[in-house]
Amino acid sequence: MLALRLTRGSHPLVLLRRLFVASAAAGTGFLLLSTLGHAAGHPTAAGESLVRLLWCAAPLAATAQLAASVARTDPAARLHRGMAAAGLGPLRITLLAAASTALSCLLGTLLALLVFLRLRGDIGGSTSPTGGALGIDSAVLGAGHPVPFVGALMLLSAVPLTAVAATAVALRPRSDSAVPQAEAEPAVKAAGxxxxxxxxxxxxxxxxxxxxxxxxxxxxxxxxxxxxxxxxxxxxxxxxxxxxxxxxxxxxxxxxxxxxxxxxxxxxxxxxxxxxxxxxxxxxxxxxxxxxxxxxxxxxxxxxxxxxxxxxxxxxxxxxxxxxxxxxxxxxxxxxxxxxxxxxxxxxxxxxxxxxxxxxxxxxxxxxxxxxxxxxxxxxxxxxxxxxxxxxxx
Incomplete structure (x- = not known):
């Protein structure tokens, strides 16, 4: 709830960066779902579907890196004094940033699921003409073949889980965080x-x-x-x-x-x-x-x-x-x-x-x-x- 309130009260530029994370999660989620649709529509081409899934590792890693970078620049992650007065230590601040990242990624993956189902024709009763305009053949998405719901959820969960893990690692509490910057700077001033x-x-x-x-x-x-x-x-x-x-x-x-x-x-x-x-x-x-x-x-x-x-x-x-x-x-x-x-x-x-x-x-x-x-x-x-x-x- 606190993560949602901080998101609603953020600066428009901060919201724009989080919206960009959601868009990246939507694109990655759609690519993951397309591999599942291809596997459902082409059961004999398991090798090709596996290759498509392996190619999704690059956008998944890029989305996780973007989520961690946006979390590091979030003003809420730098308000250590005010958060400490509210009873939030470094660990809870990290969990708060991870929750904000998960919220953005869940929004993007939900959008990806809706677009995927619309292009397949599962929503609306027929394949969407937008897919043809974009050059996406509905057969590639496995239109007309049932897609396992559990498999779709497992693939989509990989996006927020990876992004949350990357955010937690990037913002994890460090033992040298309590050292003042003025004292720590001379020790590393000449070291490249x-x-x-x-x-x-x-x-x-x-x-x-x-x-x-x-x-x-x-x-x-x-x-x-x-x-x-x-x-x-x-x-x-x-x-x-x-x-x-x-x-x-x-x-x-x-x-x-x-x-x-x-x-x-x-x-x-x-x-x-x-x-x-x-x-x-x-x-x-x-x-x-x-x-x-x-x-x-x-x-x-x-x-x-x-x-x-x-x-x-x-x-x-x-x-x-x-x-x-x-x-x-x-x-x-x-x-x-x-x-x-x-x-x-x-x-x-x-x-x-x-x-x-x-x-x-x-x-x-x-x-x-x-x-x-x-x-x-x-x-x-x-x-x-x-x-x-x-x-x-x-």
Whole structure:
């Protein structure tokens, strides 16, 4: 009840972020239900239905990451003093944030269930013309075949349960939470993230494994579809691709810290020094979401390139929905991390303005930080995508 009251009294921007979580949960829930409908309508194609279910892992993970990012930026999660006065400790605050996340995800999954039943024709007596307008064939959803209600509930429950678990882990009470920020800052002021060499090593190992496993795995003179080329590839190829993508995620904080050090290199002026110090300080907060964004961008580029080389058909509507959910979630997670970083240094920005720094300086510093991240992360993401794609091309 308290979570519902806090949701009703939240700022419109907070409600908008929660609505975005509900939309992502709706898209993921619809994809999960579509796999169940395909399995019900094609009982002899169990392998294809299993592959469709495995592909839903990406939007499910992206939705969970978005839910955790939105929960971290929720103002209610930062009101520790007021919540403590009301009798809510750190553990209950975490449970409250998890309840809010569950409420948003349940709303999205309910919407997904209604849309799924409407497109199948279970609600309204006939298949919806909207499905044809969207390019979704009702046969893909198993129209005319009964769908097990318990199975649908089990699949839909995976969305809120995963999001709640991710939120609880992200907001779990830490032993160092009671240490004042002013006392904890000097100990970590000169220490940067240590994941850059490990991430680059994992990426290089993944590309090497993929190249080694792809030798002799040709198409034997026959054309291969996108699914055949991806799923039918040797396990080492897919494992190497996954390792190369994981390396970008691990190297994200180190890459952001490296951008800050490059801005501060030489004899920097006030603008470069301010931008570089902010990136170094916020590298741990910004690095992981940006690493995930780079990994998704790299995987998307590789998938599109392999698809263009393997098939002349356009992407199906379910593939477009899954890709849109993943891209939107990781982009929104990176933006949420940027908002969290901005809130964390609000006192510093206010002090600079009191000292006479104009707002234009702060805006130019933000633009310089964004430009440095694009210059460093953009070519690296493209290079990893190109190297990971070569073994999969015909």
């Amino acid at each position: 993230p240590s994941g850059l060499p490990w991430g680059m090593a994992v990426t290089a190992a993944g590309v090497a494994i993929e190249a080694y496993a792809s030798r002799g795995a040709g198409s034997q003179g026959r054309p291969m579809t996108f699914s055949d080329r991806i799923i039918g590839s040797p396990p080492g190829v897919l494992g190497g691709w996954a390792l190369s993508v994981l390396g970008l995620v691990l190297a994200g904080p180190g890459l952001v810290h490296l951008c800050g050090r490059l801005l501060c290199a030489g004899r920097p002026g006030a603008l470069r020094l301010l931008s570089g110090r902010v990136l170094q300080r916020e590298s741990r907060r910004l690095g992981r979401p940006l690493g995930v964004l780079c990994a998704v961008a790299s995987g998307t580029y590789a998938a599109v390139k392999v698809y263009d080389a393997s098939s002349s058909r356009p992407f199906g509507p379910l593939t477009v929905i899954g890709a849109a959910v993943v891209l939107a979630c990781v982009t929104a997670s990176a933006l949420a991390a940027a908002l969290e970083s901005r809130s964390a240094r609000a006192h510093t920005s206010a002090a600079l303005r009191r000292l006479g720094a104009p707002r234009s300086v702060l805006r130019r510093a933000a633009a310089l930080r964004a430009l440095a991240l694009v210059i460093v992360l953009g070519p690296l993401t493209w290079a990893v995508a190109e190297m990971a794609t070569l073994p999969l091309l015909p």
